[in-house]
Amino acid sequence: MFPELNNLLNTTPDRAEQGKLTLLCDAKTDGSFLVHHFLSFYLKANCKVCFVALIQSFSHYNIVGQKLGVNLTMARERGQLVFLEGLKSAVDVFFQPQEKPHPLQFLREANAGNLKPLFEFVREALKPVGSGEAGWTYPVLLVDDLSVLLSLGLGAVAVLDFIHYCRATVCWELKGNVVVLVHDSGDVEDEENDILLNGLSHQSHLILRAEGLATGFCRDVHGQLRILWRRPSQSTSQRDQSLTYQYKIQDRSVSFFAKGMSPAVL
């Protein structure tokens, strides 16, 4: 986790809020550093994490996690982390006939399917196991990323349904958190993606949006992060709070600064 981002979000692993949906969004840049942040944050907070990693392999997250101070292999071995490696599972489900529904069953289907098997997987992974379990604080579902599901043929509605079920189970029933990443296609007209993004934005409590700079590539400032706190259930008379920072990604951390205050510029 990045200590500077914790300060900006006003949280620490000890006293994070529960029952929240956080939406990570990136436009014209790579927002995966936010995923690494939340993964290490919740592992350090002693939560039980179910990570649906659809876009990269386990070793990728493991190596970056080690730079951020968490050991994913050990977390997985002691049961704190349940890792669904999308790429590896896709090969399994595609080349071998499955007896029971596989979380990525939709890859074999012709028509736009639904994500019920994936939801069953998540629910099974995060359900509280008896009293003998080493006490994890609360469950967390992390998905990287949802846009991959759209590009593999699922409809935006199917993905929204999946998130709805996950929220009902993880956020409301189990008092945990859900963090998802969606790519913003920007000016490319991707209707399904826009539906998904808008739908999730309405439901989220916290939106972190990483954007590339409008002026193009810069070596010292990699992008801009917009943080938006929302209260979806309460009345809209209260204004949502929004902050914008610029950031630079380094080898082991990310540094944030106010707009125009990059150390390279000053």
Next chain:
Amino acid sequence: MAAVATCGGDAGSAGSAVATASKSNVTSFQRRGPRASGTNDSGPRLVSITGTRPSVRNGQLLVSTGLPALDQLLGGGLAVGTVLLIEEDKYNIYSSLLFKYFLAEGIVNGHTLLVASANEDPANILQELPAPLLDDNCKKEFDEDVYNRKTPESNIKMKIAWRYQLLPKMEIGPVSSSRFGHYYDASKRIPQELIEASKWHGFFLPEKIPSTLKVEPCSLTHGYIKLLQFIQNIIYEEGFDGSNPQKKQKNILRIGIQNLGSPLWGDDICCTENGDSSHSLTKFLYVLRGLLRTSLSVCIITMPTHLIQNKAVIAHITNLSDIVVGLESFIGSERETNPLYKDYHGLIHIRQIPRLNNLVCDESDVKDLGFKLKRKLFTIELESGFASFHSAHF
């Protein structure tokens, strides 16, 4: 097919991760994985393979694309286990040249090749590969020596290229070239001996028999299913993923797929905006990447993205690939006569570079790159029309 769970205890099935996580890798083949950098807790180090080198940044295994200029732009080379997607230029001239450089580099390094095409026989593609320049000093002499190897006077002819005398007569190419990244003469064909000494598999779509895989109809285009089966078969049979107990492979598989997405593959993504098989290509890329990540292979794909009607699909394809390079040639466009571009044959756009095992990536500062093809050199440089303080002339 025992392709599952030789490495890593995690299973795709629900809820069993806790039980299987305790199973550690006890097979004799400790596959470190294509991105192993020595940070794993146990297992032997990966034996060094010809034509690869670890990345300076994170120790990841890299291979050359066949174009040293492009290697530098990509941060040293192409990482094993990744996909390089080349967005074709309009007449598929320079993209097919990059494709051939990639394959030729594989032959020179002794890698196994897998060439897939729907419109050209892979054997013909291999015949057209450019000839490598194996040694700057003695290249001319060496070329002559190769053809004269069978004659008894070969001892005399070897006088100039004296160090090659000590090499076994049959082996050329992989033994004499230990450099990473070679230069090729685009005007000459690769010597026949090199092709015959190399190991390659061809996939020519019109020749393949119907597949036996029981996938629901129309889930993926037929051609793609056949190709995936073929690739998976080669990877398993030849042991590139370490799951075959009979085969201990310590070589790289270079996969080249030409014109993926064109109508010849049975895909209508270039013909209509919302066709029946609109997600066929993305599913193919996803499963392909899954195969690559778990094996010692690297893949180049050329795709006619300028023909794809639905622009959102291009964004999906970019997200599902690792490295995306776009080529834009000036042939036939108004830029051909533009004085700003007169030195160049086209522009090369590095659209995406992956962040593998890292928070940062090797993004080059330079975004305006032009390329020109000379007989022996494919150079990529900063466009001299734009203000630049140093020209990155490779």
